[in-house]
Every structure is written in C-alpha cells, then in structure tokens.
Amino acid sequence: GLAGVSVLALVLGVSSRAQAQERVGAAVTPGSAVSIFGSPGQVAISSEAGAVLTHTSLSGVDGSSTTFVFRPGVDYFVIRQLSLGAFFGVEHQSATTGSTTTIGVGPRVGYDIAFSDRFSFWPKAGLSFNSTSVKVEDVQLGAVTIPGSETSSSGLALNLFAPIMFHTNHYFAGLGPALDTDLSGEDSQWVWTRHI
Numbered sequence: 001g002l003a004g005v006s007v008l009a010l011v012l013g014v015s016s017r018a019q020a021q022e023r024v025g026a027a028v029t030p031g032s033a034v035s036i037f038g039s040p041g042q043v044a045i046s047s048e049a050g051a052v053l054t055h056t057s058l059s060g061v062d063g064s065s066t067t068f069v070f071r072p073g074v075d076y077f078v079i080r081q082l083s084l085g086a087f088f089g090v091e092h093q094s095a096t097t098g099s100t101t102t103i104g105v106g107p108r109v110g111y112d113i114a115f116s117d118r119f120s121f122w123p124k125a126g127l128s129f130n131s132t133s134v135k136v137e138d139v140q141l142g143a144v145t146i147p148g149s150e151t152s153s154s155g156l157a158l159n160l161f162a163p164i165m166f167h168t169n170h171y172f173a174g175l176g177p178a179l180d181t182d183l184s185g186e187d188s189q190w191v192w193t194r195h196i
Contacts, residue, residue, distance in 0.1 A: 028114045033167035037120065038081045038112035044172070047072040065095040075110060075124075083110040087126065087159075098137045098148065104130040108159065122174065123162040130157050130182075155184045 028035050037044075047070070068091070075085030089104040108126025115121065131154045139146040158181050163174030 029117050032117035033169050034114040034117055034120050037167050038077050040077055040079055042077045044075045065093065067093045081112045098135045100132065100134050102130055102132040104128040118167055120165045120167065122165050126159045128157045128159055130155050155182050157182050
C-alpha cells in the first residue's frame with residue numbers, strides 16, 4: 001500500500017510567489033529561485049505520479065502486474081523555511097490473481113535548507129491514515145474452482161521524504177529517498193522518488 005511505495009514517482013511542483021520574501025544564505029544570491037522558495041506565505045503544490053508494468057513467465061504460466069501511484073500535496077510556508085502541508089494518495093496494484101488499492105490522507109511538516117542558487121534540501125515528515133482493499137480472483141485448478149475473496153484494512157503510517165530540490169522561478173524538481181512505514185508493525189521500505 002502507501003506504506004512501502006516501491007515505484008519511481010514523477011512529480012510536478014509549482015510554487016507561488018505571493019507574499020514571498022527573499023532569503024539569503026552563505027551560498028545563495030539574493031533574488032535567485034532558491035532565495036525566494038520557502039519564504040513566509042508561499043504555497044508549494046506538488047503531485048507524485050508513477051507507474052510500473054511487469055510481465056513474468058514461470059514454467060509456461062504467464063502473468064503481468066501493474067502499479068499506479070498518485071499523491072498530490074500542498075505545502076504552506078508558515079515562517080521562513082518551515083512548511084506545513086497535507087497530501088492525499090492513491091496506489092493501485094493489479095495482477096492476474098487480483099488487485100490491491102490503498103487510499104491515504106494525512107498532514108506533513110517540512111524544512112527547506114538552501115545551499116546554492118538552484119538547489120536546496122527539503123525533508124518532510126508526516127502521518128497518514130490508510131485504507132487498503134484487497135481483491136483475490138477465483139482460481140481454477142483443473143475441475144476445482146477456489147473462490148476469490150475481498151478484504152479491507154486500515155492503519156496509520158509514518159511518511160518521510162528527503163529530496164534534494166532543483167528550483168526555477170516557478171517550478172521545482174527533486175530526487176531523494178522516501179520511507180513509508182506502517183506504524184502497526186508491517187515492513188517498511190526505502191525507495192527513491194523523483195520529485196518534478
């Protein structure tokens with residue numbers, strides 16, 4: 001589910017300069033894209049989307065699977081460099097044997113650290129409430145049919161994302177590790193996420 005997303009994600013990011021004030025660090029030029037990003041009152045809108053298609057063949061049995069992830073979010077800089085935000089996420093995995101769909105929503109907090117005129121480090125941490133539904137298709141074994149099933153569950157997850165960001169005047173892109181882990185004790189997984 002969203003706890004343990006293991007696909008590359010493409011993300012579109014837009015930042016609004018409304019009420020933006022310049023921020024200058026040791027390696028940052030006043031008026032540069034990085035000096036403006038993270039200013040109080042600024043809004044950053046982003047959306048992660050990814051897809052993975054696989055096809056496998058084992059002993060003459062073909063199978064394929066598809067994974068789709070979409071996670072839009074919005075962040076507001078309440079003071080210089082400190083952002084508060086929220087995100088909504090959907091992950092759908094389907095295969096010949098069934099499908100899994102996870103929907104999550106939650107708040108997050110971030111802190112942007114500029115280190116050049118075009119690059120910054122913007123780690124974010126959040127919590128999400130996730131609801132997962134699993135559908136298993138009927139399986140035919142000779143003359144016997146094993147009936148499928150549908151189950152659902154919910155849980156709370158910790159979401160961490162630590163990208164290095166590249167900035168233009170209105171857009172940003174990033175790459176970094178993400179950790180989404182279920183706080184109920186299921187496995188966690190580090191993944192690399194592109195943030196465009």
